[in-house]
Each structure stands twice: as C-alpha cells, then as structure tokens.
Amino acid sequence: MAPLDPEADAEALHAVYGDPEVMAWWTRPATASVAGTRRLLAEESERRGAALWTVRAGNGTVVGVAGLLGAVEIPGLTWILARHAWGQGFATEAAAAVVEHAFAHDGLERVEAWVEADNARSLAVCRRLGMVRRGMLAQHYAHREGPHEVVVWGLANPRKEQNPPPVLHVEPMLPVADVAATLEVLRSVLSARVAFSVGDPVEVAGLVLGPWSVGPSIRIVTAPRSQSAPVTLALDVGTGLDDLYRRAADSGVGRVEPPIEQPWGVREFVFQLPEGHRLVFGAPA
C-alpha cells in the first residue's frame, strides 16, 4: 500500500468517492467532480492522527483507500472501494495491513471499526479481521434521511497487555410503588423481556431490553412512594424514536412530552413514570 496523495490520486479515486452507490454507506454524499474528491481526500488526510493509503489491484490500479481515521478518540479503521472491486477480498486484505501497521509500527493499543448495521459486506470484513462486536450506537449523516444503527467493533493489540475492564454491566434501579404494573408498561413500550421476578406480588424484577440474555437492562424494585426519589435514565435509540414515542403515549401511563430537537444534535422525548422517573429517549437529530 502506498500513502494516499490527495493531489495525485484524486483522479483515480473519483470513481469511488463520486459514486452514489458507494457513498450511500459513507458519512458524506458523493462528490460532484474530481476537484471535490481532491478536497475530500485532503480534508480526510489532514485530520490529526489520520494515516491513509491507496488500495491497488494486482495490476497497480488504484481501487480504493484504507487506513486510520483522524480526529477520533479511539483509533478507527476506515476503508472504501470502487464498486467493481467489491467482493474480492481487497477490503479485508487492506484493513488487515492497516491493523498490522497500527499495532506493530504505531504500537496502538486498540482499533475500532464503526459499521452500519445493514452493511453486510463491511460487517463480514470485521469478522474476518477477528474484530469483536462491542455494542451499538446510532448516527445520522447529513445526506441521509434519518439516523441509522451502527455496530462498533473492537480489536485489541495482542502485543500489549490489556487490563480487562472490571465492570461487565451497569443496571440502574427504578424504585416504584407497584413493580408488576411498571413492569407491564415498560415491557410493552420498550419491547423488553422480564429476565427475572421475585415475590408475589412482585417485589423485584429485571427487565432486559432485547431478546438476548444480556443487553441494556433496568431493575425495578418496590419502594414506598415517599422513598422513591426520581431517577433519570438516558435511552439511546436508533431508528425507532417515533415508534417508541407513540407506544409511550399510547400506554396511558405517566406523562409523555413530544420529541424535541436539542441544541446538541439529539432528538429526544421524555416519558415520565407516575413516580417521577424520567426516561429520556434520544436519537441523533
């Protein structure tokens, strides 16, 4: 791989960055001209910490770019290929070379890759690189209609000692007057699963927000109303904010404030339970 030269490589790479089908997965829309591609490449290259290389086919033709993103807190892998070069292993080979450089040469402790949850090709690249799925978050690119869900993959440098994080999971507790009633409302609004419940009537119950044994979760515990001080939870949502809002509003429980756009780029609504607990649902605006 040769280091990317925005000036010299823009012409060849305009077939990549100028292609709307390729750029549908990208943070920015397709460029309109070679000059636009050149500007984009220059901007990406100049970000602090960025290290970008061209990806070449066997005959030496430039078919894409791979490297490390700049201006990110945790080093991030990036790759992009012309459509005609998809499905031939170029991305995996180039990304593996970037990882090797990042670990062996730069001595980085870890790299991440953020991949759209629907991008089957790039998800497969992450799996082939031996990356481990670390969780999900939501992003909204300006050229796309709404937010989308992103899978965050991580790979730790095997040459560096890793201290395993001591805490595996954090579960907030909501003290409520009637656990069974709260459980029923939250279960249906959040599409959650009751993982366990203790007592009859129920005194303590665990709610997992998803179909697996592990995942975002909330514990609901009995407390006299006088002692149940309001708790605020922020719930990150991807594509389903409006659907959640409707379900919360339709539950007829508590108080639901319609979605508003916050100055910090998040669209959110508050679902306030009768005890005063505030569930703040937010998605990228």
Add this chain to the structure above:
Amino acid sequence: MAPLDPEADAEALHAVYGDPEVMAWWTRPATASVAGTRRLLAEESERRGAALWTVRAGNGTVVGVAGLLGAVEIPGLTWILARHAWGQGFATEAAAAVVEHAFAHDGLERVEAWVEADNARSLAVCRRLGMVRRGMLAQHYAHREGPHEVVVWGLANPRKEQNPPPVLHVEPMLPVADVAATLEVLRSVLSARVAFSVGDPVEVAGLVLGPWSVGPSIRIVTAPRSQSAPVTLALDVGTGLDDLYRRAADSGVGRVEPPIEQPWGVREFVFQLPEGHRLVFGAPA
C-alpha cells in the same frame, strides 16, 4: 448425528466427562466412573427442552456430545469433545448441525452460546458459526475457585423476522454537587474513560466503563445537593470484586461497606457516594 442415549453412550463418553482437562471448562467437575457419567448424561437429557446428540468421528467412534441445553430461557448451544478430538473441526460441524436443526426443524427464533472468556477454542467455534457477541456476564461453577467471565454469543434465525430492539443502550444519570470531583473518583475506581464533558467547571460528563467507544456507562450531571436524590446502580463484576473493593475503600470518598454474601448467591459490596448514591458491586458468590 444420532440422539444421545445415556444408557448406551456412557461407556464411550466417560473418556470425555471423566477427563479433568475437558471438564475444567464445564459447569461440573469430571465424573469419577462410567456410572457417574451415565447419571450426568441422564440428568442433562431430562431437562425440559434438552436435545442432545452424540458427535462421531469418521470411523463411527463417539467423540463427544452436541445439542441444545434444557431448562434455559433462551435456547442454548452446548458441545463437548474428547481431548483427542479437539482442533479438527468437530465442534463447529456438530454445532452448525444443531443450529440448522433448531432453526429449520424446531423453528426457534434464536440460540445463544455462553463461553468462558478464556476458552479460545470455543470462542473460535462461535465466530465460525457466525454468532454475534452480545455481551458479558459472570458465573461461578461450584468446582472452581472463583467466578469467571463469560461471553454471551447469539445467533438469530434468518428465516424468522426479527424485530430489532429499539433501545441500543441505557445510561443512568447520577446528579452530584461536584461533577469534576465525582468523575475523578469514579474514573479511577472503575477504570473508566471520560467520553465527554461539558462546561467549565464541568456540568455534565459521560463515563464509559471500559476502553471502547461503547460499553457500560454512567452520566454525571450537576445538581444542587437538595435535588440530588440518591440513585442505586447495580454493577456486575467478574473476577475483580476484591480489587474494586480495595480501590473504592482507598479512594477515601463516601462510605464503603465490605463485601457480604447475599442469600441469592451474589457476593457484593456497596460504595456510597457523598450524595447518597449507592453503587452496588456484585459477583457470583
């Protein structure tokens, strides 16, 4: 694969269940006799929903067992092989056949596999099956000295429509009088990373408990002491409970109660912040 017959297969399978090196990864210690293996196989087979098959080598010899665990809430894959049969692809082949049966024949919506975080061979099997890492939890087997960390893998039936869970992440908020001071204490006790902070002095900050962009997290927000009602958070810990206890006690902040064993099989200690927030750290006893 032939269905497991505890009566007939115990003799051959005693080489598996009677081998301490194999059983080091298992929920129970090695059996002491063929009769013990027969009892274990009968018990595993009789659990509600269990479906177990023998795994055979090319020459017909029984080298292990694979199937679905019984008495679990979410269908769980299981496999075990004689040591001499490791590293030859038997586990992946058998587990893939079990998955195919579970999805095509039984019509299950999903299967999980719980694999010890140090069990590199079984983790690789999960990756080869295309399973997705869903999170971590801790378990303590009676025959092992302390708890260990487990990776929960999930695979959804591609033939069934999956409703993506709408909530990607839940982040509890801790209202405190001094965000910067709380941040500093929690950062060091929890080995956490400050993901963002707003204001000078800091008014809001996000703490991620681990080295990746996503993971268990807590948001710390400024609130006058009169309004900062105490919040309780349960923090699941794997192997590091005593270390966390020492770090919390050494912080000199708040009140730390020494670890106690709860009747429900959890060893836990409480770290109470000056505002009254209770961080309840727990690991399997």
